[in-house]
Amino acid sequence: MWKNTASDGAVGSPVLLSRIQEALRVAGLICGLILLLAPALARSGEVDYFRIATGSTDGTYFPIGSLISSAISKPPGSRDCADGGSCGVPGLIAVSQATEGSVRNVELIAAGSVESGLSQADVAYMAYFGLGRFKGKAQFDGLRVIATLFPELVQIAVRKYSGIYSLEDLAGKRVSLGAEGSGTALDAEIIMAAHGLKTDAYKPLSFGLGESADRLRLGKLDAFFIIAGAPVPAMVDLAEQANITLLPIKGAAAERLRKAFAFFVPAKLPAGIYRNVGAIETLSVGAQWLVSDRLDEVLVYNLTRALWHPSTRRVLDNGHPGGRLIQLKSALDGLAIPLHLGASRYYREVGVLPPAQ
16 A cells, blocks of 8 residues: 655655755766766776666656666775665666656667666556557567566546546546556556546547646646656646646446456555645556566676665665655565566565575
């Protein structure tokens, strides 16, 4: 179940979220500078570069990916872990790469264009088995999981007093399902259909989160979907600039969705996460860190160990509100495709998985 990690008003405050977002953008620039300095770094030791495909910079995947990149990196010449330095993978420089989201990330991993990526569990499942949007395409059955990171809530934003109180009220309305190639878009269409709204019953649009928020604020859009860990910085900003609310997903439609798609889990967004937005019943899916089965087993073992090193806990807890939800005890929640062998080895060593038979 989703827990409120920003109810103290500090972690989830708009000012702090804005500062976190800016700090992560700066971190991205620093990572880019490191890559430019690669020849000099290489002279001091062997360097490996590792990309994590994430999402848009105004969503949740990009900042979370940046935190993970920081935790697993250990450039040549950096201080030892025991001396207060990085406890990442020796010689590794990881970067968070902005993308269109889950669907695109799975495609990039399958093509070998990135080493890893973040994805909704449902997207990973459909890609692995060749279902949904991936039907008729080559199965990406080489996908493997390192960890389930956090639950992602389905959030459907509308203007307050717009006369839209339920998903059924979106008939004939302008609805952004999310950027093409995103996990949000994949699920939004499924959710709308479960409420009796096929794509010919409303005006489906495909805007990213930033443009969707701008259009809703300006009255050029009636609703938009985002599936992400809350609070989403762009949603926090929107709630400060416009009077919004979120639509619930509950009752018979929610039950139909859960029966048809086991990856949907009931969730509740607590009141106060966004300004003047009350508690909302909704659904969630797990966000997972994925790699290919072609990735070296020893490397993945070391990546997994770095992710769960005690020093990473401080990075996750202080870097982003969603980081607190990334816990070893829930690392294997909602697995619908196999773990990478390197990750399995780590989880068996620490007792999260039973010993191999």
